[in-house]
Amino acid sequence: MTAVKHVLLYLLFSVLSLGLSGDLKTVALHDILNIDLSEYTEGSNAALLFIIPDNCHDCHMHKKLLNEISSDVLYSGDIFHLNDMTVPWINMLSAPVILFLNNERKIPYLGPLHRTHLINAMHQFTTGVQSARLDDANFEHDTQASTGSTTGNWLVIFDEITPDTLQIYDGLSLTLRAKHVNIGVLDPKQSTRTAKRFNISIPSDSAQNNPLISAILLKQSTMYQYSENLHRMDYEQVTQFALTGYPNHIKGSIPRPRMMFDEMVDALVGFTVDLQNEFGKPLVILLGVIALFTVMIFVGLILVVGFWFAGSFENDDAKEHVSLIKSPHQTGDDKRSESIKKTKNE
Template identity: 25%
Template sequence: MNLLSFVVLLCIFGWGMGAGLEQVDDSDLVHLLTGDDNVIVLFTQTRCEDCNKWELLVENIYNELTQSLGAIVVKAHNSQLVGIYDPSKEPSLVFFRRGIPLLYHGDLVEDDVVRLFSDNREPVVKELADENFEHLTQAATGATTGDWFVFFYSADCIFCQRLYAVWETVGAVLRHRLNVARVNRLEAGISTAKRFGITTSPEFIFLRQGKLYRYKLKEYTPKSFIEFAQSGFAKQSHPEPVPAEISYMSDMLSNPLELLTENKNAVIIVSASVGLLVLIVLIKKCFTTKPKSPSPKSKKAK
């Protein structure tokens, strides 16, 4: 075998060894996602024809993804982590921007994948709190900031965590049409949640021109959310008026009453304490006798 033939075979062998996406296990994936790199992960599973099609697509745009986005591109096969980022499971393509996930939503089109990821290298969803909600949304006035689609979540809601990547997708697709945000209803957004009557997690509201539309569907996919924000909200013929912002004083005065009405144990304790106090007062009153005034002495007969 001459030198030229050896070089050709070496190139072919090297290409064959490098062909296909690098596969990582869950421990390696967690290590990648907690680092500072941008990471694109294709989640696949066994006996999945669509997974094979998606893998071929990602391989075709591998160079674009790694060079233009500076991303690490890997495959996670039969991963236990996929449900955290995509409730619909495999195949699933997720772009992690320093840990913040963006789920690809769309057809098997190479240009669409590259465009979505390239246009959204930074997180899109805005985090709102009590202190800035009205200022940014101008919800009560329906003024100049446009429409808002808001996701109310809480840290104790596992399903909410699984919707973060989905919600980023909603924000990415709709970013030039409206604003997409989220609010922690039990922490930084307690007063805002109370203002809009939000009592569970997750809940979603759409704010448009001083009107409030509630997302009541039980379908939590990018497609369903996007369709609602684009036209589905209009099917609600009687939207609610946006409630006025809760003042600081009314919020302070309502908290003790709400604490009692929402906590049955607190009601029992307070009632028992009041009853005991009344009983003590009555007992004390019964056993306390007033000192008798001395009777006037009879005058001695002269």
């Protein structure tokens, strides 16, 4: 009798699991391209797309995760399996890959291949989490870097900002935001002032889809800079750096925001370097001597004019002081003159 109860409970649990778990559909490429995503709106359950080719030899972790999430009673969203090497909507990734889909966005999942992490990232996706688009104008306001990062920890990626790169960094943000790390992307070629502030210079790279990038972590009023070569598609290294690996990299204080004086000095230095490259060092030295001599003459003229005005004011004050104060001898003579006039009149 007990065995029969166990069998009935198992069958009941299986039925409930099938009813509550996600709806797995195996589709072809043309089916997924023509799928109607209008029902997957922002804030509701998104669709999951697993792109796993059957002939893939390194996809066992993706296949395991697909089986786990499709039988998970806590997840009831739609799940699609695409047996193809082509990754639709994402130009920079190749299979195997997992995508979150809704009516507005198609974002890759770039976190650990674990059910819990995937569900957490799905929650971040449905709430509209994405990477911050940073520039010279909003960097300090959004990150609060110089005031102690009051908006939380920030991972700042210095890379070109395009729709393709933002898909990658939006995918990273789903995993990092679940760990309370904000991620922002700043184009160092466009926002040169902030790039100079953090001494970021990205060398030219022939790899168009996977060039070298730079990354810093702003954490508790301290800056950690990734100290090794880092490419755009090294998202596992980026995630590890932001969460646990930052102590193994360059540590320093957060530089202050650049002022207008800093820009003027840089412009002057750049102008001098350009002159030297164009006309040679002797001409630059000659122009420097002329500029120094001109400045000295100008300062000397200012000092002469200042001393002249100061002397004029002192002479005027002395004359006014003498005219107001009479000496004692003058006062006695005036009194004797008045006495003689009175005697004659009598």
